[in-house]
Amino acid sequence: MYRIVYISTPKPDIGPADVAGILETGRKNNIRNEITGLLVQDSRRFLQYLEGEQDAVxxxxxxxxxxxxxxxxxxxxxxxxxxxxxxxxxxxxxxVGINNSLENTVAELVKNCDHDVAIELLDFAKARDRAA
Known part of the structure; x- marks a missing residue:
């Protein structure tokens, strides 16, 4: 099993409908390619985790x-x-809502992850919260 974790900055004109489209397309493609993962968005960044067969990811x-x-x-x-x-x-x-931290949101999502993966994702989220 292979994974990639990345952050990106959405263009300023990206709205909720655009994000919904990204998710809908991503989910369809991921099902077809047997990829699982998550996408977390705060007001200025995406944090995404993709996992599956290396070529597909x-x-x-x-x-x-x-x-x-x-x-x-x-x-x-x-x-x-x-x-x-x-x-x-x-x-x-x-x-991630305006009054919430990325760390708290990620903490909810990684409850069933292996300890090292959970810590890794939480560390990315903490760093992002400090930079925000």
Whole structure:
């Protein structure tokens, strides 16, 4: 099992309907390609975790990297993992509310993850909260 974690910046004109379209298309593609994961959005960033067979995940990430609806795509972590962390989610999604932290939102999503993966995602979220 292979995973890629990245952050990106949505273009300023991206609205809720655009995000809904991204999720709908992503879920369909992920089901077809046997990819699972999550997408968390706060007011200024996307944090995405993709997992599946390496070729499928890398192809998906390459397609995402060419999507002009977001900028500054920064891979945070990629490599092999022991098992799927989000086996039931073609693409779980959360929007971080104005009064919530990314860390708190991610903490809810990683409850069933392996400890090291959960800590890794929480550390990314904490760093993002500090930078916000």
């Amino acid at each position: 890398e192809t998906t990430f390459a397609r995402i990297s060419c999507d002009n609806r977001h900028l500054a795509i920064i891979p945070l972590k990629m490599g092999l993992i022991g098992r799927r962390q989000f086996p039931d989610w073609a693409m779980a999604s959360r929007l």
